[in-house]
Structures are given as structure tokens and as C-alpha cells.
Amino acid sequence: MSETKTSLNTAQRRAVAELMRVSPVADELGRRFAAAGHELHLVGGSVRDALLGRLGDDLDFCTDARPEQTLALVKGWADAIWTTGQEFGTIGLQRNGLRLEVTTYRAEAYDRVSRNPIVRYGTSLDEDLRRRDFTINAMAVSVPGHTFTDLYGGLDDLARRELRTPGTPQESFADDPLRMLRAARFAAQLRFAVAPEVRAAMVDMAADLSRITAERIRDEFVKLMCGADPVFGLRLLVETGLADQFLPELSGLKLEIDEHAQHKDVYEHTLTVVRNAIGLETDGPDFTLRFASLMHDIGKPATKAVGPDGRVSFHHHEVVGARMTKQRMQAMKFPKDVISDVTGLVALHLRFYGYGRGEWTDSAVRRYVTDAGPLLSRLHKLTRSDVTTRNRRKAANLAADYDALEERIARIEAEEDLARVRPDLDGNEIMRLLGLPPGPLVGKAWRHLKELRLERGPLTHEEAEAELRRWAEDNGV
Structure with missing residues (x-):
């Protein structure tokens, strides 16, 4: 001493x-x-x-x-x-x-x-x-x-630049098992190594983390994810078995092969995406973006399939992953708005693929923007971060495609104010034109007009009235 x-x-x-x-x-x-x-x-x-x-x-x-x-x-x-x-x-x-x-x-x-x-x-x-x-x-x-x-x-x-405990790590961690998670958090925040005896105790005592409330674990984990180098801390969580106690989906990625980049498994791909996302931040640590980057592919183990040609696929893993992310975040007691934002990004992270094949109409672009809503800026970053291929030509093509999509979004937004997409008639006008009282039918008519707005862009007032009357006639209103 x-x-x-x-x-x-x-x-x-x-x-x-x-x-x-x-x-x-x-x-x-x-x-x-x-x-x-x-x-x-x-x-x-x-x-x-x-x-x-x-x-x-x-x-x-x-x-x-x-x-x-x-x-x-x-x-x-x-x-x-x-x-x-x-x-x-x-x-x-x-x-x-x-x-x-x-x-x-x-x-x-x-x-x-x-x-x-x-x-x-x-x-x-x-x-x-x-x-x-x-x-x-x-x-x-x-x-x-x-x-x-x-x-x-x-x-x-x-x-x-090393983390040690004042007494023995066994004594310290037995008193408060959260200190094991805190070791990973400080490693991420300070870029410090963990002393061998501390790491060994973390491995031996990982199961003791079950004594800690979900809220305390959540708070430490958020601090880890917002550290200078969360990937270092995340690796430590997986290697010591601590991740299995509260985020087993992360360790579960290690065995899966990424169909987009056959040279690395999904675990390594995921950590690369987290680092890429951090590199795109402009206003300090963004937990929502970082955690969505970490969780974006957790649906792959459950959706893995091998085709007759031996190729691996993970169809609809974004849907399964969003559901798994929601369940995990609920178990960790995250606020509802944070859960909604992270799961929304996970669900949308594959939407962009296919744009480069020229399949997107202006309607598809409007839906992309509308579905993303206030998450659009983060979705841009997550989608770009998800490109980890070593094939430079493929990476360049994907980047160019996304540049083109962002330019197209900007053009349509300037013309149509996509951030505020609404039907061309509001609820009051719908009720007046159809003689309806407030109720479910007004909502159905409103949603029909919004679909038309997304599909065709802005309608004139006369066109919107005509479409509303056509819908009313078709639906017996």
C-alpha cells in the first residue's frame, strides 16, 4: 500500500x-x-x-x-x-x-x-x-x-491505467456485485485495463449480479454505453459472463455468421457498427443510437436458415429483433419512450436495402420518412454504420445509394414538408362533408386520406373531397 x-x-x-x-x-x-x-x-x-x-x-x-x-x-x-x-x-x-x-x-x-x-x-x-x-x-x-x-x-x-479494488475483489464484489459491472463501465469510460485478479473474480462471481435490482444494472449499463469506448466494456461483459446475467442476447451473437460480411461473425459486426455509430455522433454520446446499434441484429440467431446452396439467411430478423429488444428493455426497466425509440430503429434498420435497385418510388420515400418520424436522423446514422463490408466497391456503392436517398428525401421534404405529413382534409372537414359525428368512421376516413397523401403526394382540396366521397360511397358511409 x-x-x-x-x-x-x-x-x-x-x-x-x-x-x-x-x-x-x-x-x-x-x-x-x-x-x-x-x-x-x-x-x-x-x-x-x-x-x-x-x-x-x-x-x-x-x-x-x-x-x-x-x-x-x-x-x-x-x-x-x-x-x-x-x-x-x-x-x-x-x-x-x-x-x-x-x-x-x-x-x-x-x-x-x-x-x-x-x-x-x-x-x-x-x-x-x-x-x-x-x-x-x-x-x-x-x-x-x-x-x-x-x-x-x-x-x-x-x-x-489499471482497475484494482482496495481489498480483495472477492470481498468487494460479495459486498456489492454491481461493482463488477462498474469495472466494465470504468474500463469503457476511462479506457483502463482491469487487473487480472479483478477479472478472475468477475468470471467466478458473475452470477452474483442476480442480487442487484434491474434499475441499478440499467443505470450502470447506460453509463458504460455512453463511455468513451463502450466496445471495450462490452467485450469485458461478454468475456467474464456478466452479459449473460442481464443481456444474454449479446453473447448469443458470437456464434452467428453475418450474411452481409462472411469474414466476420455477427458479434464482431455488431461491435463494429457500435463504433461506426459513435463516429457519426455530433452532439455527444447518444445512448439511443448506440443501443440500437448494439441490438440491431439480435434477431439473427432466432431466424437463421441455411438454403440449399449453403448460403445463410436471416429473414425478418429486424422484426424479431425489435420484439426481443422491447422485451429485454422492459426487463431492464427502461422508460417507455426510450424503448419505443430503440425498437423503432431496430425495426427500420433494413428498410434502406433495395433502394439501390431502383425500386423506390416517391411514395416509398415518403413512407420511409413518415415511419421514421423524429428518428430519421438516427436512422440515417444507424443505416450508414451498418455497412461494415471490406469490399470497397460494395461499400462505396452503398454509401452513394444512401447519399442519393438523403438527397431525394431533402428534395421531397422541401416540396412537401414531409415532417408534417397529414391528410389534405382534417377531421373537422371530414365530419362536415360526410355529416358524421366524432367516432371510429372519422378515423378510418382520415387514415384513408393519409395513405393517399403518402402514395400520391399533396392533393388539391377538390381532389381530396372527391377521394373522400369515393371512399364513403365504397364503404357505405
């Missing part, structure tokens, strides 16, 4: 000085706690990120003060206070645009059966640091004194 409380070397001094320059609020808060006879330390991810030169606006502190004492110390000083985490020892506050969380020293205990920790307050910084997940998150800097504390070699591990 590294020395406990030591003078800072030159690199550490620079990092802490930068931290305090960015956040003088920390020293202000530290002086308030010291005046009341309490310790306060900047801790965990805040120290780690400061040493990595990537400190954000969220700062984490630990203290020997109890939550009610912390609350009394920050009242009148903080710009805002929230107490939603008070039962777990945490008081949140805001000061000068920074979000701060102050948590009482912990010595959490788990019964290793239930899904939630039993919060027990600790009595020292040393005890608090030992219960943290990884050594790189178990460093602290006192405020206002700036004493650096590194009991478990976190600084050395940070320099090696």
Missing part, C-alpha cells in the same frame, strides 16, 4: 492546485467544517478526475459530520440544498454553479443476500476509503489543508 498521508510530489501538487483553482468553493466549504470541528475531504471521482485533468462541475466530499450537522453547516451558504439522499448520509447542494455532495463517512455492510446495502456510518477517513469500489476512487484531499491520502495505491494504479 502507498504511504497514508504524505506531502504531494510535483505532479500531485499541480493537479490539486488546478483542482482548487477551478473550485475555490471546496476550500470555503472546508473552512466552515473545520470551524465546527469536523473533517472534510474531496474524495473519489473528483480526486481521480482532477489527477486526470478532466474535473467537471460535480464535486464529492466525505466528512465525519452526520447529515443533520452537514445540513446545518451549509444552510445560508449554499445557493440550493436537496436532501433526497439524507437517509444514506448524503446532503446535496449547489454553490456558484457547482453541484456538491457531502456524505458522512461510511462503513457499509451487506448481508450478501438482499439487493440493497445497509448503511452504517463510519468513524474515519481510512474506513470510508476501504469501502470504495476501486483504488483510483479511494484517494482523498483534505480541505482546506490539501493533505493527500492514498491508502491503497490509487495514484500508482492511475498511472498504470
Whole structure:
């Protein structure tokens, strides 16, 4: 273990000085706690990120003060206070645009059966640091004194870019199995390697993840997917068996052969698509796009067929995959709107193929845009990302075809405002012209006119009235 409380070397001094320059609020808060006879330390991810030169606006502190004492110390000083985490020892506050969380020293205990920790307050910084997940998150800097504390070699591990646990990984993961998933998340976020003994424990204890609630797993997984290199983390999940505990469809792709690129299996193809999609992002991590890229081919194992000529096919795998994606996301307790967006992209990801054969009419383009709706921009990215062939001519042709489709969409949109495709008559006009009260028949007439709008483009008012009366006559209205 590294020395406990030591003078800072030159690199550490620079990092802490930068931290305090960015956040003088920390020293202000530290002086308030010291005046009341309490310790306060900047801790965990805040120290780690400061040493990595990537400190954000969220700062984490630990203290020997109890939550009610912390609350009394920050009242009148903080710009805002929230107490939603008070039962777990945490008081949140805001000061000068920074979000701060102050948590009482912990010595959490788990019964290793239930899904939630039993919060027990600790009595020292040393005890608090030992219960943290990884050594790189178990460093602290006192405020206002700036004493650096590194009991478990976190600084050395940070320099090696390696994830280790303060105690044995078996002890750490038995206390909270979610830490195994967190290891994969930090690997994805920080591009850090996982120490061999940590990886071995992840393999041996993967089944313990079943003790964790779906919501906690979901939240960690979202963070992993939004990391700098989610593919690294995803590989770790599959290789350790953790993916089988909550996302078995991912591991199931490894054995399938991709009919579009015979040189690689669907698993490798999928990871390439995820990386391609990340490369097309323009406004930071897009979980919906990334997860749709990950799930777009999960219907292939269930639809695999081998023809008389030996060729492999996966007919309708996008339909099956969308259904499987919905079921998996529901099990992971994702919000309904996120489920709808991801499954919509999975269902639509093959629609483009065939466009290059000249089979698409303007009507088909309108339907493509209308079916995608607000997902169109993401669908463009997913479809382009799905091209992973090494055949340069084929890749170039597909890219050119999609360029042509986007240009065609832009032309039709400019002419017809495709984003707002509606029938040429609204419900009120339908009721007035046919003498109908509100009800199902009005909806049927509206949908008929919308189909005509998609098929033929905008109609004049007279044409729309004539089509409506023709439909009414044909349907006995």
C-alpha cells in the first residue's frame, strides 16, 4: 500500500492546485467544517478526475459530520440544498454553479443476500476509503489543508491505467456485485485495463449480479454505453459472463455468421457498427443510437436458415429483433419512450436495402420518412454504420445509394414538408362533408386520406373531397 498521508510530489501538487483553482468553493466549504470541528475531504471521482485533468462541475466530499450537522453547516451558504439522499448520509447542494455532495463517512455492510446495502456510518477517513469500489476512487484531499491520502495505491494504479479494488475483489464484489459491472463501465469510460485478479473474480462471481435490482444494472449499463469506448466494456461483459446475467442476447451473437460480411461473425459486426455509430455522433454520446446499434441484429440467431446452396439467411430478423429488444428493455426497466425509440430503429434498420435497385418510388420515400418520424436522423446514422463490408466497391456503392436517398428525401421534404405529413382534409372537414359525428368512421376516413397523401403526394382540396366521397360511397358511409 502507498504511504497514508504524505506531502504531494510535483505532479500531485499541480493537479490539486488546478483542482482548487477551478473550485475555490471546496476550500470555503472546508473552512466552515473545520470551524465546527469536523473533517472534510474531496474524495473519489473528483480526486481521480482532477489527477486526470478532466474535473467537471460535480464535486464529492466525505466528512465525519452526520447529515443533520452537514445540513446545518451549509444552510445560508449554499445557493440550493436537496436532501433526497439524507437517509444514506448524503446532503446535496449547489454553490456558484457547482453541484456538491457531502456524505458522512461510511462503513457499509451487506448481508450478501438482499439487493440493497445497509448503511452504517463510519468513524474515519481510512474506513470510508476501504469501502470504495476501486483504488483510483479511494484517494482523498483534505480541505482546506490539501493533505493527500492514498491508502491503497490509487495514484500508482492511475498511472498504470489499471482497475484494482482496495481489498480483495472477492470481498468487494460479495459486498456489492454491481461493482463488477462498474469495472466494465470504468474500463469503457476511462479506457483502463482491469487487473487480472479483478477479472478472475468477475468470471467466478458473475452470477452474483442476480442480487442487484434491474434499475441499478440499467443505470450502470447506460453509463458504460455512453463511455468513451463502450466496445471495450462490452467485450469485458461478454468475456467474464456478466452479459449473460442481464443481456444474454449479446453473447448469443458470437456464434452467428453475418450474411452481409462472411469474414466476420455477427458479434464482431455488431461491435463494429457500435463504433461506426459513435463516429457519426455530433452532439455527444447518444445512448439511443448506440443501443440500437448494439441490438440491431439480435434477431439473427432466432431466424437463421441455411438454403440449399449453403448460403445463410436471416429473414425478418429486424422484426424479431425489435420484439426481443422491447422485451429485454422492459426487463431492464427502461422508460417507455426510450424503448419505443430503440425498437423503432431496430425495426427500420433494413428498410434502406433495395433502394439501390431502383425500386423506390416517391411514395416509398415518403413512407420511409413518415415511419421514421423524429428518428430519421438516427436512422440515417444507424443505416450508414451498418455497412461494415471490406469490399470497397460494395461499400462505396452503398454509401452513394444512401447519399442519393438523403438527397431525394431533402428534395421531397422541401416540396412537401414531409415532417408534417397529414391528410389534405382534417377531421373537422371530414365530419362536415360526410355529416358524421366524432367516432371510429372519422378515423378510418382520415387514415384513408393519409395513405393517399403518402402514395400520391399533396392533393388539391377538390381532389381530396372527391377521394373522400369515393371512399364513403365504397364503404357505405
